[in-house]
Amino acid sequence: MKVKIESSKLVKPFYEGNPQPPTTYTPLSVFDKVTYDQHEAAIYAFKPPTPSNATIELGLRKALAAYSEWAGRLGRDDDGEPIILLNDEGVRFVEASVDHPLTETVNFQLSPTLLSLHPGLEGVVELFQVQVTRFSCGSMVVGFTIHHFVADGCATRNFLVAWGEACRGLGISPLPFHDRKIFSPRNPPKFEFEHRGVEYITKNLEKVFSLVDNSVEDIMIHKVHYSKEFLSKLKFRASSMNGTNKPFSTFESLVAHL
Incomplete structure (x- = not known):
């Protein structure tokens, strides 16, 4: 499958006349700090009719106004603690095309070919990346990557719903809750459960295959x-x-x- 990149640019939040929030950064919670320091990827396929790229981009910009962390960058505060800079640097928005029908080129079995339907995972400064790939049959695949410091699975789902609402001209509901200080440890600390030997285990993982290795075909898929x-x-x-x-x-x- 040959994917042709038509354009690649940074997309920034659209506040629709509302002032940009005065907050300059968001600290990472204790849970953020121990999670995976990496991007996660997903792809979604849509049959025609599908909205235009312009509609998808505008909806994305409106959703980013509510989810401003997604358009920021990772950094550190004066104490060296990791934070998310709310600088509206933007997210990567890639437009691509494939000169064949979707059903003839993609079977959605776990395969290295699917990696071409979302932006790369390595060496990324943007916290969120999107690739909209159009096929000759009118179908569309939306692939994205999100840094795990910014969102877990639940937050990602909420963002996708908000993005869809914005594309349809609807208001975003519910709005995200940004105060990560609610997860601050108690002072003085109070240990009710033993977590250190369960959740917080030193990772000694050995990389056994590359992301583009054919060994991924050995993974079983249940539908x-x-x-x-x-x-x-x-x-x-x-x-x-x-x-x-x-x-x-x-x-x-x-x-x-x-």
């Missing part, structure tokens, strides 16, 4: 298909417990179920 009827019942059941709030989406209901 589960749910009927529309099951998903409808699941969504109804989840939303019925949500009180007067708006119903959960099918995606939210399924993820909670899993």
Whole structure:
């Protein structure tokens, strides 16, 4: 599969007339400091019709206004502690194309060829990167990488939902909670559970294969298909417990179920 890069640029938050937040940086929580210092990647495929790249980019800029950490950079404060600089340096936005239909070029089995559908993971200064790849059939693949210091799986899901809402011209709800000081250790410390021998273990991992090694094909993949009827019942059941709030989406209901 030959992926042609059409453009690559930095995209910055769009505050829509609202002033930029005065905060200059966000400290990392104790959990952030012990998690993986690396980017994680994911790809999503969409059948036509799909929104234009301009719509996707504008929605991204609006979402970044609420998730300003994503457009920042890693740094250190005066005490040498790691922080996220809220400098609006921007995220990497790549537009690409493939001169073949999606179904003929990508089978979505775990393969090194999928690495060309998202930006690279090594030597990255941006905390969030996006690649929008268009196929000749009209399908679209959105691949992205996010630094684990900025977001975990739950936060990434919330951002993707916010991005989609912004692309559709909707308000972002719920807004993210940025105060990581809620995870500050108690003073004096109070140890109720033994964590040091469980979560905080020194990592002695040996790299056994490269990201582009064919050995990744040995990894097993399990696929589960749910009927529309099951998903409808699941969504109804989840939303019925949500009180007067708006119903959960099918995606939210399924993820909670899993």
